[in-house]
Amino acid sequence: xxxxxxxxxxxxxxxxxxxxxxxxxxxxxxxxxxxxxxxxxxxxxxxxxxxxxxxxxxxxxxxxxxxxxxxxxxxxxxxxxxxxxxxxxxxxxxxxxxxxxxxxxxxxxxxxxxxxxxxxxxxxxxxxxxxxxxxxxxxxxxxxxxxxxxxxxxxxxxxxxxxxxxxxxxxxxxxxxxxxxxxxxxxxxxxxxxxxxxxxxxxxxxxxxxxxxxxxxxxxxxxxxxxxxxxxxxxxxxxxxxxxxxxxxxxxxxxxxxxxxxxxxxxxxxxxxxxxxxxxxxxxxxxxxxxxxxxxxxxxxxxxxxxxxxxxxxxxxxxxxxxxxxxxxxxxxxxxxxxxxxxxxxxxxxxxxxxxxxxxxxxxxxxxxxxxxx
Ligand code: TRP
Numbered sequence: 001x002x003x004x005x006x007x008x009x010x011x012x013x014x015x016x017x018x019x020x021x022x023x024x025x026x027x028x029x030x031x032x033x034x035x036x037x038x039x040x041x042x043x044x045x046x047x048x049x050x051x052x053x054x055x056x057x058x059x060x061x062x063x064x065x066x067x068x069x070x071x072x073x074x075x076x077x078x079x080x081x082x083x084x085x086x087x088x089x090x091x092x093x094x095x096x097x098x099x100x101x102x103x104x105x106x107x108x109x110x111x112x113x114x115x116x117x118x119x120x121x122x123x124x125x126x127x128x129x130x131x132x133x134x135x136x137x138x139x140x141x142x143x144x145x146x147x148x149x150x151x152x153x154x155x156x157x158x159x160x161x162x163x164x165x166x167x168x169x170x171x172x173x174x175x176x177x178x179x180x181x182x183x184x185x186x187x188x189x190x191x192x193x194x195x196x197x198x199x200x201x202x203x204x205x206x207x208x209x210x211x212x213x214x215x216x217x218x219x220x221x222x223x224x225x226x227x228x229x230x231x232x233x234x235x236x237x238x239x240x241x242x243x244x245x246x247x248x249x250x251x252x253x254x255x256x257x258x259x260x261x262x263x264x265x266x267x268x269x270x271x272x273x274x275x276x277x278x279x280x281x282x283x284x285x286x287x288x289x290x291x292x293x294x295x296x297x298x299x300x301x302x303x304x305x306x307x308x309x310x311x312x313x314x315x316x317x318x319x320x321x322x323x324x325x326x327x328x329x330x331x332x333x334x335x336x337x338x339x340x341x342x343x344x345x346x347x348x349x350x351x352x353x354x355x356x357x358x359x360x361x362x363x364x365x366x367x368x369x370x371x372x373x374x
Contacts, residue, residue, distance in 0.1 A: 300336060
């Protein structure tokens with residue numbers, strides 16, 4: 001397979017996560033507060049690396065306030081890869097974090113061919129509605145658009161001022177080294193994202209420096225490196241250094257990254273159970289052997305089997321059951337078709353329940369957004 005490429009603008013190839021830890025200079029995740037063991041993404045090593053996580057662990061253990069800040073690109077349909085971020089947001093909210101969520105509509109505008117209006121609609125109908133259906137308490141979070149930070153002029157100015165002032169504190173060679181390929185739009189988005197991550201600490205927002213955890217996919221680390229560096233150089237402000245965690249990518253159905261630009265790569269949370277079953281049967285990459293005889297003899301490989309990975313990335317919440325599936329598949333007792341059917345059954349149950357949760361979430365969204373108010 002081709003050599004992997006992992007940048008904020010492009011992810012392709014077979015990703016070696018342990019190599020990325022070294023290349024990016026990350027730390028593995030260890031010494032987690034006990035509560036994190038209850039959360040499948042940490043327990044299963046799907047969230048696998050960090051920077052400065054200790055101050056967040058301590059805030060949680062000492063019941064000190066902290067901020068959780070992350071963002072979303074409103075591109076296409078909300079799929080199971082996006083759910084990983086949503087589940088983390090909701091988890092931190094349940095731990096009492098102050099939650100900030102940026103809709104990266106300016107970033108999307110600068111890198112894709114859509115209008116701000118279309119991006120806004122996608123953010124609301126796909127992302128926000130699904131977040132709420134999955135359990136986000138929208139009243140206890142600051143959900144905003146990069147293109148419209150706040151109706152409060154002081155707050156809005158503070159955010160855009162920060163994004164503009166940060167520019168002086170990075171050199172061109174530095175951003176080239178961090179990002180490789182750059183355009184004016186990408187550069188502007190990188191600085192705006194730095195402002196996203198840092199602005200909760202401004203006096204107009206939380207009022208003082210605060211530990212801030214930024215949970216993201218590993219492709220976003222360049223943005224963190226830039227924001228961390230310039231945040232400590234700018235003398236007009238004092239920032240507590242950003243903390244971050246990195247999760248692995250949910251494999252797409254065909255084995256690479258689940259991506260909203262390729263409908264055959266993902267299962268959306270609004271797919272019908274029939275569509276989802278069809279996609280699993282038709283596309284889900286199998287780690288099984290070519291013939292039943294060979295499979296029974298040599299067993300399958302769950303690490304590359306997409307149905308197994310979907311179960312691991314959340315469809316099967318019970319670790320013991322997951323372990324048994326893993327063992328049975330490896331030993332050859334469980335066949336690919338049977339494993340696919342288990343994933344389909346779990347998906348069907350999830351999608352049905354999610355559909356009714358979405359109906360309720362839509363009402364919540366309607367109540368807080370007249371088409372022009374969000
Ligand atoms: N660049 C992110 C993405 O592509 C979106 C984003 C914007 C973001 N601002 C952020 C992520 C702040 C984390 C924190 O998905």
